[in-house]
Amino acid sequence: MVSLFGALGSTASSYSASKIPEATETVCNETVYNESACNETVCSENACNEIVCSENDCSESACSETACSETEIQCSASSQDTALTTTNYSAQMQAKMVNIKSDSKVYSAYTAAPAEEGNYPAIVLIHSFKGFEPGYQTMINRIAEDGFVVFAPFWQTYSDSPSDAEVEALIRNSIAYLETREDVDSERLGLTGFCAGGRYAMLFLPQIKEFKSGVAWYGFPYTGGSELQPARPASLIDKLDAPMLMIHGTRDQYSNITDIYKYAGKLDSADKYFELKVYQGERHGFMITENGGLSESFVAQDAYEEMITFFDRTLVTFCDRTLGNLTL
Template identity: 25%
Template sequence: MDRIKQELDSLIPATPLSGSMNRRDFIKTTLGTGFAAAVLPVCAQTQIKTDASGLQAGTVMVRVNGQDVPVYRAQPEGKSNLPVILVISEIFGVHEHIADVARRFAKEGYLALAPDLYVRQGDPAAYPAITDLMREVVNKVPDQQVMTDLDAVAAWAGAHGGDTHRLGITGFCWGGRITWLYSAHNPAVKAGVAWYGRLVGDKTANTPRHPVDIADALKAPVLGLYGGKDAGIPLASVEQMKAALAEAGSKSAFVVYPDSGHAFHADYRPSYVEADAKDGWKRCLAWLRQHGVA
């Protein structure tokens, strides 16, 4: 229950819901409807829309141990030998915002892949409350399953126009934690960018380790982008992670935005902070380039 409370603290916005936009129209993508509409507001005035002109974009299926894993793929049309970026979603799955982020990377010249890592456990859109979503889907996803899925997605990229010698990963919230873990798991990863991913927590059979536990095992430097006012990820845990990274001699780094809370990059939510989101995006691209993922 403490874990669910922590997720609620970091995910539920302080501002009222906005009903001015048709949610179904907003979140419908080739992967289906994408988030728990009853608890997640939409801010039409801040929504960023990245078109697919000049891109090859849509859903592909990657077979993993007998399971088809849907992956939203975006890349420059007609191009090959592309740097690869894995885009890991929030707890709400691969909805339109995550697909849009993939297209943003594709516009920068990447083969961007956003896999549905909940496909075996359920559809996040089917749960109208975060507590139910966490209990019935998210908390049932084993970290090892995620690592295996991402390995398969990276291998698919290498066989379909991607240069896996230039492999990076980025993720948001739940996906931010996965970014840290995968950067320790796969030695092919050159760099990661973790957006407000949890750093510490209770250990379970499905989540036996957290980022603070694998600081000395990182195979690639990770840039952590965090909010100083994030109620679910206190600055004390950021400092704990910094200390673990320093002890390990890691080249990873943090940027903390003092006036932002959780999900400051999520332009479809009231938590969005435009200036910090834009600065974080620039830093994300620069970090990837600096470490050979471009």
Template identity: 20%
Template sequence: MRGTLFTTATAALALAAFGGPAAADIVTQTVTYDVDGTTYEGYFAINDGIQGDQPVVLIVHDWDGLTDYEKRRAEMLAEYGVAAFAVDVYGQGVRPTTTEDKRAESGKLYQDRDALRARLAGGLEAALQMDGVEDDVIVIGYCFGGAAALEFARAGADVDGFVSFHGGLGTPDGQDYSEVEAPILILHGSEDPVAPMAQVAALAEAMNADNVDFEMQIYSGARHSFTEWSAKGEGSRYDANADLKSWQALLSFIDEQVD
């Protein structure tokens, strides 16, 4: 597997090198906000050394909830020169640690798409209320978060683009892409057993049917969760090559979609 070419630490440093402005200017904060009477806890990062308001990237977490992984991604985006807000769609303090609990929490929202959409919209509203941000927004997500980003796209969210990293790609019954308002970027591994290439093809057909502006980048040999550098030991699915390439694809997409 190509990920063995790099250690986790080396890959993380290489990823950080994509950033432009100095990390010394990065300001972060935990942000609590309410959606329909429930409190959620997000994470905001911005480069305070940049003058003027910045675009903001909304990051949707994996099925384990908002963790240090999404927080580091937010900081990396701030280092690049755009603000980032990692949303929480589970609720403050809800951070499942077992596979059973992760499946249960994500499953609740897969079964209640209206609730998922409401929580994404609430996170977006909280992000746009932060100091130093403008109304140019890109929504990205990892694994479960990638599926959530596509859900937000199908909901017709008024943003500038959507990006899925090794996300769930199935289109729920009764849904389509006719309400999509912005381009979609799919970053996916060719050996992903959770969302295999048949689902990639089906998604392309669904988006073609509704004239969506989309692009797909497929990384040969990459499996599910190929960007998760925290995975260690035998059987790790981390692929440093695909991770680095997909991150650069994201940065290029941001540059293309926001002013």
């Protein structure tokens, strides 16, 4: 099936290797958000160095810190040096910074969730090689408003180019963290990544079976074969069981579109379920602007909706089923 459309001078093509039920309306995870008049931010810091904020109907701010943290952290509605918002709360979502341990190291992570109490599907987001730019925070907040818990570990905390083994361990520990949260349905976990994170999405989706679906943005299916990156995602096709969506631009200057078509052909030959969304004329990293913000272009908005729709179909619509027992 191939569909073409154009707008604002751009065209996109969509290709599916096999059939999956179309998205339908469902009330299995319906959320009703109630707005309240909140002006006061009340912050507290716990022993995990986690900042949690809530809002009420006052106009003053009150903060408290426990004595467990060795480093004094100012409790505020915005972060310090990173230009990230460490705490964020709205009628639709709430977000915070947390720390998790992996291989005896401590990593920071940004996480956001729907504000309404519930049991939600969760998505692990792996940022690009350029780091956790502010645009990813904006995107994560929007994903949370769309009904998902999102967790984004800062995988470059100790090295710009850590080994695949280190990143895999961090992602597995991210899953372990999500499994402890009452607002997460651990049977409905998704994975998404951008640039180098797109390669990780292609690499880990076949290997980490807790993920029920994944979205790879401008990834690198044939990068590997080195000491730090021994495996190429294309070599793991036989292990892929979960549905995967790939999003790519035809003018990608780092990951050539011909490699994506080649990889898609191998997935098709192996009878693996995937979807490929190609945007005519788009370059590498088109979701994030040059100044690090989230792009608001037509293509970026359309691609975002493609991701959300895919996760809706693979993680939400089938909420009363087990994807492992579902024939796609």
